[in-house]
Amino acid sequence: MTLSILEQLEVVLASRKDADPDSSYVASLHSKGLNKILEKVGEEAVETVLAAKDAERDGDNSKLIYETADLWFHSLVMLSHLGGNHQQVLDELARRFGLSGLDEKAARDTQS
Numbered sequence: 801m802t803l804s805i806l807e808q809l810e811v812v813l814a815s816r817k818d819a820d821p822d823s824s825y826v827a828s829l830h831s832k833g834l835n836k837i838l839e840k841v842g843e844e845a846v847e848t849v850l851a852a853k854d855a856e857r858d859g860d861n862s863k864l865i866y867e868t869a870d871l872w873f874h875s876l877v878m879l880s881h882l883g884g885n886h887q888q889v890l891d892e893l894a895r896r897f898g899l900s901g902l903d904e905k906a907a908r909d910t911q912s
């Protein structure tokens with residue numbers, strides 16, 4: 801079974817919760833605490849909004865994709881810090897979409 805990028809990243813994020821803050825960016829965020837992580841999420845959200853405006857003006861989404869990746873990444877660190885994970889977010893989206901978690905996985909499997 802191959803793990804998705806989000807699943808692989810989550811394994812790495814979990815391993816960084818007790819890692820050395822001097823050798824890991826994620827560990828340094830955990831050691832600084834929730835407020836620092838939230839500051840980064842807010843910062844990346846603003847950068848994503850600004851990049852969306854630039855994308856509309858320039859007809860180029862590349863910076864927007866980069867900033868959205870930063871936002872998703874820091875949101876995953878926030879969830880990890882609080883004991884949550886990306887699957888809970890996917891499950892919530894699936895629930896809204898009217899699918900069970902199992903059906904969502906099956907739909908994903910048929911696409912790969």
Ligand SMILES: N=c1c2ncn([C@@H]3O[C@H](COP(=O)(O)OP(=O)(O)OP(=O)(O)O)[C@@H](O)[C@H]3O)c2ncn1[C@@H]1O[C@H](COP(=O)(O)O)[C@@H](O)[C@H]1O
Pocket residue numbers: 809812816823824825826827869870873
């Ligand atoms: N995906 C990411 C990722 N995306 C963004 N970033 C970091 O997020 C930061 C973005 O913040 P900014 O743009 O504000 O840059 P900055 O000025 O350096 O940040 P601050 O000093 O303001 O905190 C940068 O330092 C990026 O390096 C990431 N750092 C790590 N990862 C992943 O997390 C894994 C674990 O990383 P470590 O904990 O460093 O081993 C890595 O293997 C990667 O897969």
